[in-house]
Amino acid sequence: MTVNDRLKESERVKPKSQFDFFHDERVRSIFYQLLIAAIVGWTVWYLVTTTANNLEARGMKSGFNFLGVEAGFDTDFRLIDYTVGIGTYGDIFLIGILNTLYISVMAIIAMTFLGFIVGVLRLSSNWLVAKVALAYVEIFRNTPLLIQIIFWYTGIFSLLPKVRKSYDLSGGFETIFLNNRGFYMPWPVAGDGLWMTGIAVVIAIIAILIYRRWAHKRQDTTGQITPLFLPSAGLIILLPAAVFLITGSPLGWDTPRLEGFNFTGGAALPPSFLALFVALTIYHSAYMAETVRAGILSVNQGQHDAALAIGLRPGRVMKLVIIPQAMPAIVPPMISKWMDVVKNSSLAIAIGFPDLVAVFMSTSLNQAGHAIEIVGMTMAFYMFISLSISGLLNIYNKRVQLVER
Amino acid sequence: MTVVNEKKTTARAAPSSETSVLGWMRKNLFGSAFNSILTVVTLYVIYLTVKGLWSWGIADAVWIADTRRQCFGISIDGACWAGVIAWLDNIFYGRYPREELWRINLGLVLLIIWMVPLWLPRVKAKIFIGLSTVFLYPFLAGYLFAGGDKDIFMQVMVSAAILCLIGNTLHSIISVMTGNSLAETLIRVLNVKNASEKSQRNILIAILGVGFALVYVWQMGWYVESVSWTKWGGLFLTMVIAGIGIASALPGGIFLALGRRSNLPVIRIISTAFIELFRSVPLITVLFMATTMFPLFMPEGFILNKLTQVIIAVCLFNACYMAETVRAGLQAIPKGQFEGAHTIGLGYWGTMGFIVMPQALKHMIPNIVGIFIGLLKDTTLVSIIGLFDILSMLRAISKDTPWLGLHKEPLLFGAMLFFLLCFVMSKYSRHMEAKLSTTHKN
Numbered sequence: 001m002t003v004n005d006r007l008k009e010s011e012r013v014k015p016k017s018q019f020d021f022f023h024d025e026r027v028r029s030i031f032y033q034l035l036i037a038a039i040v041g042w043t044v045w046y047l048v049t050t051t052a053n054n055l056e057a058r059g060m061k062s063g064f065n066f067l068g069v070e071a072g073f074d075t076d077f078r079l080i081d082y083t084v085g086i087g088t089y090g091d092i093f094l095i096g097i098l099n100t101l102y103i104s105v106m107a108i109i110a111m112t113f114l115g116f117i118v119g120v121l122r123l124s125s126n127w128l129v130a131k132v133a134l135a136y137v138e139i140f141r142n143t144p145l146l147i148q149i150i151f152w153y154t155g156i157f158s159l160l161p162k163v164r165k166s167y168d169l170s171g172g173f174e175t176i177f178l179n180n181r182g183f184y185m186p187w188p189v190a191g192d193g194l195w196m197t198g199i200a201v202v203i204a205i206i207a208i209l210i211y212r213r214w215a216h217k218r219q220d221t222t223g224q225i226t227p228l229f230l231p232s233a234g235l236i237i238l239l240p241a242a243v244f245l246i247t248g249s250p251l252g253w254d255t256p257r258l259e260g261f262n263f264t265g266g267a268a269l270p271p272s273f274l275a276l277f278v279a280l281t282i283y284h285s286a287y288m289a290e291t292v293r294a295g296i297l298s299v300n301q302g303q304h305d306a307a308l309a310i311g312l313r314p315g316r317v318m319k320l321v322i323i324p325q326a327m328p329a330i331v332p333p334m335i336s337k338w339m340d341v342v343k344n345s346s347l348a349i350a351i352g353f354p355d356l357v358a359v360f361m362s363t364s365l366n367q368a369g370h371a372i373e374i375v376g377m378t379m380a381f382y383m384f385i386s387l388s389i390s391g392l393l394n395i396y397n398k399r400v401q402l403v404e405r
Numbered sequence: 406m407t408v409v410n411e412k413k414t415t416a417r418a419a420p421s422s423e424t425s426v427l428g429w430m431r432k433n434l435f436g437s438a439f440n441s442i443l444t445v446v447t448l449y450v451i452y453l454t455v456k457g458l459w460s461w462g463i464a465d466a467v468w469i470a471d472t473r474r475q476c477f478g479i480s481i482d483g484a485c486w487a488g489v490i491a492w493l494d495n496i497f498y499g500r501y502p503r504e505e506l507w508r509i510n511l512g513l514v515l516l517i518i519w520m521v522p523l524w525l526p527r528v529k530a531k532i533f534i535g536l537s538t539v540f541l542y543p544f545l546a547g548y549l550f551a552g553g554d555k556d557i558f559m560q561v562m563v564s565a566a567i568l569c570l571i572g573n574t575l576h577s578i579i580s581v582m583t584g585n586s587l588a589e590t591l592i593r594v595l596n597v598k599n600a601s602e603k604s605q606r607n608i609l610i611a612i613l614g615v616g617f618a619l620v621y622v623w624q625m626g627w628y629v630e631s632v633s634w635t636k637w638g639g640l641f642l643t644m645v646i647a648g649i650g651i652a653s654a655l656p657g658g659i660f661l662a663l664g665r666r667s668n669l670p671v672i673r674i675i676s677t678a679f680i681e682l683f684r685s686v687p688l689i690t691v692l693f694m695a696t697t698m699f700p701l702f703m704p705e706g707f708i709l710n711k712l713t714q715v716i717i718a719v720c721l722f723n724a725c726y727m728a729e730t731v732r733a734g735l736q737a738i739p740k741g742q743f744e745g746a747h748t749i750g751l752g753y754w755g756t757m758g759f760i761v762m763p764q765a766l767k768h769m770i771p772n773i774v775g776i777f778i779g780l781l782k783d784t785t786l787v788s789i790i791g792l793f794d795i796l797s798m799l800r801a802i803s804k805d806t807p808w809l810g811l812h813k814e815p816l817l818f819g820a821m822l823f824f825l826l827c828f829v830m831s832k833y834s835r836h837m838e839a840k841l842s843t844t845h846k847n
Contacts, residue, residue: 033671051701120714126440127433128447142827144782145819146789146796151820154803154812343687350789361693371697379686379694386685 248343536626658727
């Protein structure tokens with residue numbers, strides 16, 4: 001045997017020990033990488049030098065000094081104080097960012113709720129309801145968002161009655177108004193001692209958390225289920241309410257009043273905001289609904305049957321078995337849908353809502369020049385948001401993976 | 406003890422709850438009290454919606470009028486479709502010279518002729534036909550739409566495209582009728598079936614060469630008037646941008662995805678950075694970047710027109726989205742497929758091209774088509790930076806003096822048009838997925 005083996009070994013073709021320069025994998029890989037790096041490096045260098053030449057030839061200045069220069073234009077809607085003639089391009093940048101975040105957060109909250117509702121309706125056992133939900137999803141997913149936004153703006157919100165004939169949405173109390181200038185509602189004004197109510201809310205939340213932990217522990221050890229919802233709800237409502245009343249209701253309301261040709265006081269949202277909000281919410285809720293549906297369908301039917309078999313009530317089946325297993329399939333796409341809302345809020349420019357792209361990338365760029373800095377800053381903002389959101393997603397995925405078997 | 410019944414019992418009919426309309430309704434619409442209420446309420450809402458839309462959009466609508474005032478005169482609460490009808494040419498063709506519209510229509514007809522064989526049975530070489538659509542048709546259509554003098558490169562490409570179109574069409578007709586390919590038929594007609602394979606091939610190449618020469622000579626005398634890109638508009642412009650975007654997004658996406666999954670760190674890092682850069686910002690900022698910063702990137706005297714800038718931006722943007730979809734498809738391919746391909750001696754490109762990519766792409770067809778649909782919808786954004794695409798045309802109606810303030814109807818018309826296109830695309834993708842699927846269904 002061994003002799004035989006040895007003989008064979010000597011007969012065996014030896015692998016090529018010679019180093020073949022042109023066919024060696026490592027050499028090739030280094031060569032290709034160097035080649036690509038050289039091409040990319042050369043392109044970047046070329047772009048930078050031509051841009052520098054162009055800037056010089058056109059006598060354009062570069063640098064971020066323009067952020068301190070006064071902007072000289074106003075925006076329809078803003079969340080911070082700003083005066084024309086004093087406010088700078090830096091302020092405009094901030095206004096744009098806040099407006100973008102404001103409309104995005106509002107639309108994200110609304111579209112998530114609406115999307116969950118439509119997604120569950122899509123799976124309804126009622127054939128008619130399921131088909132209506134399907135029609136909703138197909139109609140709004142298959143038409144361009146920009147057309148929807150412009151439709152809501154020019155076709156609905158701009159055609160509302162004039163200021164003097166405003167709709168009174170509060171039903172005769174004359175506090176909430178809707179007209180072609182926008183939506184007007186009362187705004188709370190904090191009085192002295194409101195902070196005590198705030199503290200009461202915080203205390204209530206902490207108490208609820210402690211109570212829930214205790215209830216879980218009790219269920220783990222004794223198997224007895226303690227009611228959670230009612231005590232929690234009572235605590236979060238009653239405690240702050242009591243403190244609020246004891247401290248003498250320190251909260252006033254600033255209601256909108258008709259003065260001259262327009263409303264003053266309260267909080268106002270322009271029609272462009274409303275159109276953008278409604279369009280973003282409806283459009284994205286259609287996508288969200290499909291995500292929710294796919295997530296719920298991803299849970300095996302056997303899970304549902306088994307949960308019913310061990311005697312759980314249908315509500316608890318949803319809460320304890322289906323939803324926890326569907327969430328890992330829903331959350332990652334849901335978060336990327338949130339990101340889409342932030343990005344699509346940039347379409348505000350089509351209807352004149354002053355978001356970041358409209359006030360900074362368009363108006364400021366046209367006035368001040370500095371194309372490279374402004375485009376760079378705007379993109380950097382969106383990238384920052386995007387990276388933060390995907391960072392959140394990674395944390396979530398890690399937590400979910402730990403539970404996975 | 407076994408009991409064997411000799412007589413066959415006849416199958417009982419399915420219970421009426423499973424077969425009759427009433428049974429179906431009881432199960433799906435009126436299963437419980439709550440369900441019944443839900444059904445009734447939904448029916449009522451549907452009734453209200455349909456009734457409102459019907460009376461506004463069709464029953465009370467005005468179809469023939471000269472101005473919006475006339476519309477109001479005929480019916481105050483109906484839609485005024487007359488404005489949309491008066492602007493139909495503008496919506497479809499923009500400001501393209503009216504006497505040259507045949508060129509756009511011819512371009513569309515040629516595209517249809519070119520692509521029909523892809524759906525015909527018995528036609529071989531569909532991959533070649535598909536590739537030629539992507540790589541040759543744009544030159545023919547581009548000359549047809551833009552016109553003017555052709556430089557030598559354009560002349561060669563246009564000739565190749567025309568020759569290819571003729572060849573494709575002949576090939577498909579012959580294939581459908583006889584089941585043979587064009588080359589086989591030529592060989593038979595020339596009676597050289599017994600010649601060696603090499604001489605057969607030489608004969609075919611000679612025919613190709615002669616054909617090319619003939620077409621080349623013919624097209625030298627073919628001239629259509631130049632139409633500046635600034636006159637392009639309407640649905641036509643939207644389709645040009647979307648078409649180029651769709652044709653380039655898939656190859657671009659495949660290369661970026663391969664780059665991102667490469668073992669070579671430099672290529673991986675560059676691809677990843679590129680993809681993430683474009684995916685994290687909105688399209689509108691990329692379009693702004695293209696129109697404001699591309700001129701600064703170019704050497705002096707070299708000016709890219711706005712349409713080209715926009716098309717480049719759309720292509721880059723969508724290639725990055727496509728890359729992530731392709732990557733997801735690649736990740737779904739089991740490792741065994743890669744190893745199997747290596748075992749039978751395929752290199753990197755062989756493995757990817759013959760084994761991995763076909764499976765990955767097949768997997769992702771609905772998602773890929775989803776990106777195409779998104780691209781088509783997103784082309785409306787070019788109206789923001791001042792191209793006269795379909796949305797600009799729709800918005801322009803409300804600024805036209807006779808139709809001042811006509812907003813809803815044009816936008817609804819545009820929405821319906823897009824809905825039709827996108828809905829058909831997504832339904833077709835489901836059909837393709839089912840047709841190409843090789844997995845066992847349970």
